[in-house]
Amino acid sequence: DWTPGSIIDEQVELIRAQVGSGRVICGLSGGVDSAVAAALVQKAVGDQLTCVFVDHGLLRAGEAEQVERDFVAATGVNLKVWDASEAFLAALAGVTDPEAKRKAIGREFIRAFEAAAREVVADAAASAAGGDGDGEVRFLVQGTLYPDVVESGGGEGAANIKSHHNVGGLPDDLQFELVEPLRALFKDEVRAVGAELGLPAEIVGRQPFPGPGLGIRIIGEVTQQRLEILRTADAIAREELTAAGLDSTIWQCPVVLLADVRSVGVQGDGRTYGHPIVLRPVSSEDAMTADWTRMPYDVLARISTRITNEVAEVNRVVLDVTSKPPGTIEWE
Numbered sequence: 001d002w003t004p005g006s007i008i009d010e011q012v013e014l015i016r017a018q019v020g021s022g023r024v025i026c027g028l029s030g031g032v033d034s035a036v037a038a039a040l041v042q043k044a045v046g047d048q049l050t051c052v053f054v055d056h057g058l059l060r061a062g063e064a065e066q067v068e069r070d071f072v073a074a075t076g077v078n079l080k081v082w083d084a085s086e087a088f089l090a091a092l093a094g095v096t097d098p099e100a101k102r103k104a105i106g107r108e109f110i111r112a113f114e115a116a117a118r119e120v121v122a123d124a125a126a127s128a129a130g131g132d133g134d135g136e137v138r139f140l141v142q143g144t145l146y147p148d149v150v151e152s153g154g155g156e157g158a159a160n161i162k163s164h165h166n167v168g169g170l171p172d173d174l175q176f177e178l179v180e181p182l183r184a185l186f187k188d189e190v191r192a193v194g195a196e197l198g199l200p201a202e203i204v205g206r207q208p209f210p211g212p213g214l215g216i217r218i219i220g221e222v223t224q225q226r227l228e229i230l231r232t233a234d235a236i237a238r239e240e241l242t243a244a245g246l247d248s249t250i251w252q253c254p255v256v257l258l259a260d261v262r263s264v265g266v267q268g269d270g271r272t273y274g275h276p277i278v279l280r281p282v283s284s285e286d287a288m289t290a291d292w293t294r295m296p297y298d299v300l301a302r303i304s305t306r307i308t309n310e311v312a313e314v315n316r317v318v319l320d321v322t323s324k325p326p327g328t329i330e331w332e
């Protein structure tokens, strides 16, 4: 019979057997899978692990702090924060096509992770020269889940292609053996293991959020100012959904800024010409299909009133009432 505790005990032993005295690196995304995988490895081999968090500047309000402060406090992990937000903004300048945006973000991500990983490798070699253990970083932790394994064809080779794809094809001098402690688990088991390991509820219970982050929720070019508008509107929506007790009813609720659209409004004595915000609450089992959530009008009203009052550039809030198919959950 599997319990979170027995899964942890078993994985800790397996990780120790695989890694020995070697050094391990793990990329954190802010999501639940990489956080739980890292926490398991930390429990197994402690200081042999270094985590890397590439801050692409496209996270929601408070999410970078959840990794940098709360995750570190809960696990005691060695964390290297790599602030690459300027590089991401530069790479996104003038880019409006959704696929081009995703490619630009993916490319920048690999570049940033590579640079951070090189520093971790160099630091490890330097401390080993000082007599401090095994200096070679040979292992990379991946938060691959059982459904990912199945989806990519089941066998070792197929799963490696997918995993490899996740780290985006690192160059030859940065090849690692993979450590995948979540390979046998489903999402709900991962959450249970994370909770048992003492991770913060905000991380363990996080709803799905796309890797490219707010970059694909700004329809139009991504700029610092637009990110700030969307981040504020999104924080208000999330706060009200949580306050209304809807977090477990709603699968996720993308908040989207139509940055290239303007509409006329009126506020006080003045005419405004602002941007619309789209609310996209969906109900789903697995994100393959979804329906728009019939959520209470009074909650929608509160979100709308607060966003239009508190975010000066937004003068209209609209609700997306499309199921998937035909609409995807994200707008890009």
Ligand code: XMP
Binding pocket: 208, 209, 210, 211, 212, 252, 287, 288, 324, 327, 328, 329, 330, 331, 332
């Ligand atoms: P769509 O928009 O395709 O989204 O209906 C399905 C689910 O996947 C999430 N999503 C992503 N997750 N990287 C991710 O890690 C991505 O590039 C990505 N794009 C979409 C989306 O939030 C939804 O849960």
